[in-house]
Amino acid sequence: MPAYATNMRFKFPILALTLEVIIIILFAVFVVYDDGKSSHGSGHDTSNDTHVDNMVLYPMFQDVHVMIFIGFGFLMTFLKRYGFSSVGINLLLAAFGLQWGLLMQGIWHMDHGKIKVTILKMINADFSTATVLISFGAVLGKTSPVQLLIMTVLEIAIFAANEHLVAESLKANDVGASMIIHAFGAYFGLAVARMLYRPGLRNGHENDGSVYHSDLFAMIGTVFLWMFWPSFNSAIADSGVPQFTAVVNTYFSLAACVLSAYAISSLVEHKGKLDMVHIQNATLAGGVAVGTCADMNIGPFGAMLIGFLAGIISTLGFKFLSPVLAANLGIQDTCGVHNLHGMPGILGGLAGIVAVALGKKEGGDAAMQAAALASSLGFALVGGAVTGFIMKLPVWGQPPDQNCFDDSIYWEVPEEEEENEESLAHGEHSKNKAEA
Numbered sequence: 001m002p003a004y005a006t007n008m009r010f011k012f013p014i015l016a017l018t019l020e021v022i023i024i025i026l027f028a029v030f031v032v033y034d035d036g037k038s039s040h041g042s043g044h045d046t047s048n049d050t051h052v053d054n055m056v057l058y059p060m061f062q063d064v065h066v067m068i069f070i071g072f073g074f075l076m077t078f079l080k081r082y083g084f085s086s087v088g089i090n091l092l093l094a095a096f097g098l099q100w101g102l103l104m105q106g107i108w109h110m111d112h113g114k115i116k117v118t119i120l121k122m123i124n125a126d127f128s129t130a131t132v133l134i135s136f137g138a139v140l141g142k143t144s145p146v147q148l149l150i151m152t153v154l155e156i157a158i159f160a161a162n163e164h165l166v167a168e169s170l171k172a173n174d175v176g177a178s179m180i181i182h183a184f185g186a187y188f189g190l191a192v193a194r195m196l197y198r199p200g201l202r203n204g205h206e207n208d209g210s211v212y213h214s215d216l217f218a219m220i221g222t223v224f225l226w227m228f229w230p231s232f233n234s235a236i237a238d239s240g241v242p243q244f245t246a247v248v249n250t251y252f253s254l255a256a257c258v259l260s261a262y263a264i265s266s267l268v269e270h271k272g273k274l275d276m277v278h279i280q281n282a283t284l285a286g287g288v289a290v291g292t293c294a295d296m297n298i299g300p301f302g303a304m305l306i307g308f309l310a311g312i313i314s315t316l317g318f319k320f321l322s323p324v325l326a327a328n329l330g331i332q333d334t335c336g337v338h339n340l341h342g343m344p345g346i347l348g349g350l351a352g353i354v355a356v357a358l359g360k361k362e363g364g365d366a367a368m369q370a371a372a373l374a375s376s377l378g379f380a381l382v383g384g385a386v387t388g389f390i391m392k393l394p395v396w397g398q399p400p401d402q403n404c405f406d407d408s409i410y411w412e413v414p415e416e417e418e419e420n421e422e423s424l425a426h427g428e429h430s431k432n433k434a435e436a
Contacts, residue, residue, distance in 0.1 A: 008410065011397065012146050016096075019149065023099050030103070034116040054119040056239075061119050063231030064126045066224060068094050072133040075221030076335055078280065080211040082141050084407040089145055093136060094129045097152050101128030104160035108168070123235050127181055131159045134185030135384070137335030138193045141208065141405035142201070144398050147391045154390065155188055158383035165375055172372035173361050175246060176233030176291025178348025179376040186342030187380035188387070190331050195388025197330040200401035207405035208334070215276045222280045229254055229287035233294040246294035250287055253307030257286025260311030268319045275318075281340045282314035288344040292352030292369075296360040306351050310344045317343055334405075349373035 034054070073090035077083045102125040106115030115121075132152045143151075163180050166172050174180050201208070210218070234246035261282035266272045286307030293306075317339030325331040325338065349369070356364035392398075403409040 008144070008146065008397070012144075015146055015149055019096065019100075019153070023096075023103065026103055027099075030106070030110070030113070031115045031117060034118045057119040057123065057235070060231045060235040061123050061126070063228040064123055064235055067228045067232055068098075068126050068129055068133065071221050071225035071228065072130070073221065075218055075225065075280065076137055076140055077221065078210045078214050078218035078277070079141060079207065079334075079405050080209060080214050081207045081406050081408075083214060083217065084411045084413070086140065088411070089148060090133060090136070092145065093132050093148055093152050094126075096149065097129035097132050097156055098122075098125040100153065101125040101156050101160070104128065104156050105163065108160065108164040120236065127177060127236075128156050128159055128163075130177075130181050131155060131185035131188065134182065134337050134341050135189030135192060137337045138186070138189030138333050139196060140334040142193075142196060142198060142332070142334070142399065143391070144396065145410060147396045147398055150391055150396060151192065151387055154387045155185075155383070158188075158379055158387075159184060162376055162379040166372040170368045170372050170375070171365070172368045173296070173352060173356065173364055174292045174349075174372060175237045175242075176250065176287075176294040176348070178288055178291035178345045178352070179373050181345075182288045182291065182341040183345030183349060183373070184376045184380045186337045186340075186345060187377055188384035189337050190325075190333060190342065191381050191384025192388035192391065193333055194329070194331050195385055195392055196398075197332065198401055198404075201332055201404065202326075205401070205405055210276070215280070218280050219276075222284065225284055226254060226258075226287070229284070233287065233291050237295045242295040245297065248300060249290050249294045249296075249298065249303035252300045253286040253290035253303040253310070254284070255286075255307070256304040257289075257307035257311035258283045260308045261285070261315050264312050264315040268315070277336070278315045278318055281336060282311055282318060285310035285314035285340055285344040288341055289348040289351065291345075292348040293355040293360065296352075296355045298351075298355050298360055302355075306347070310347055313343050313347060314339045346373070346377075349376075 069091060072094075073087040076086035076090065079086065102115065102117070102121060105124055105128060106121065109115075132155050135151065135155060136148060139148075139151075159180070162184060166174060166180050172179075230247040230250040233250040234243045237243040237246045261278060262274065265274050265278035265282070269275050289310035290303050290306045294303075298306075318336050322333060322336055322339065325333060331338075349372070353366050353369040353373070355361060356369050357366040399406075399409050407413055
């Protein structure tokens with residue numbers, strides 16, 4: 001086993017501390033509290049009104065925060081020996097990403113050379129971390145914390161550029177971010193996974209699977225995400241009717257998605273049994289798919305139709321498409337982000353194009369919606385390929401094939417786990433001696 005692949009004693013602390021010192025310096029220079037004064041407005045002091053508006057949004061910010069740190073973290077705990085990393089590295093990447101995201105998004109909206117912090121900007125910073133956590137799912141178990149920090153730095157910078165292009169230049173509508181977060185994060189992660197392809201894992205790995213309790217932990221993430229998704233899709237919507245519409249549409253889309261996901265899972269599995277992988281993931285696809293047109297007047301039935309289709313597409317993707325991607329395209333997608341975020345994200349983008357073309361969004365332009373979807377996919381695939389190439393450089397280190405999907409390579413694991421490993425290894429050794 002090459003030493004560079006696993007020893008993080010200096011490499012990780014130096015990188016993490018250097019990144020944080022750089023961010024603190026940048027915050028000292030550019031970031032200030034919001035004072036309610038805007039160079040784009042009338043110039044009068046509205047600081048008290050701004051404070052009220054900020055605190056009105058605070059409950060939704062907390063909902064999004066829960067999704068980022070609990071929802072995404074626990075959703076990825078399904079691997080039987082990778083729970084520490086799933087939750088722990090999720091916390092690391094999200095905590096770094098929200099700081100970096102506020103800077104990367106803020107540089108596009110500076111006021112007198114400063115980034116003024118509001119709850120809305122904090123929500124958007126959380127959104128930027130969501131893209132990284134989606135991509136993290138595609139390479140889960142096969143990368144080092146050092147590689148993942150590098151991915152976070154690059155991905156959030158690319159995400160912020162694409163988001164600015166979509167929202168400011170194209171003026172496209174994507175309030176729940178089906179295109180700019182979900183599709184972008186998924187295809188960015190898939191491009192990275194392709195660049196980091198491991199031939200040694202072509203036939204699977206003994207730890208690339210779940211056990212009873214790990215699947216139960218993953219369902220905690222699923223339920224938290226499912227419950228709070230209406231806040232995710234409506235947090236940055238215009239207050240009033242549009243925000244209420246986004247909540248209602250997401251609520252019904254998620255509900256319809258559950259029924260179709262359960263039904264298709266039973267249909268395609270042996271003896272009509274339900275597959276926990278489908279239930280953990282495909283039941284959330286309705287929240288992803290309805291995002292782009294969440295605040296549009298598509299009617300509750302329209303939202304339910306989108307969720308219904310998303311549940312079917314996602315479940316079929318897990319059953320039939322994931323093995324094809326791994327076998328034929330060399331894309332080893334650990335969490336199946338293509339099925340939960342990628343295809344439903346594209347479905348959401350297409351639904352947005354149709355809804356705008358039908359006049360469901362005042363001032364919308366279907367051509368710009370299509371351009372936004374193309375932009376998000378283009379930035380994701382090219383940016384992910386470049387990022388994957390950089391992550392593959394030996395200097396960052398990565399776990400050897402035999403140590404993938406195993407916490408013990410980067411974490412101190414409880415003694416009983418280590419004892420179990422030693423006893424199993426000893427048992428195998430004794431068995432081999434006896435056979436010899």
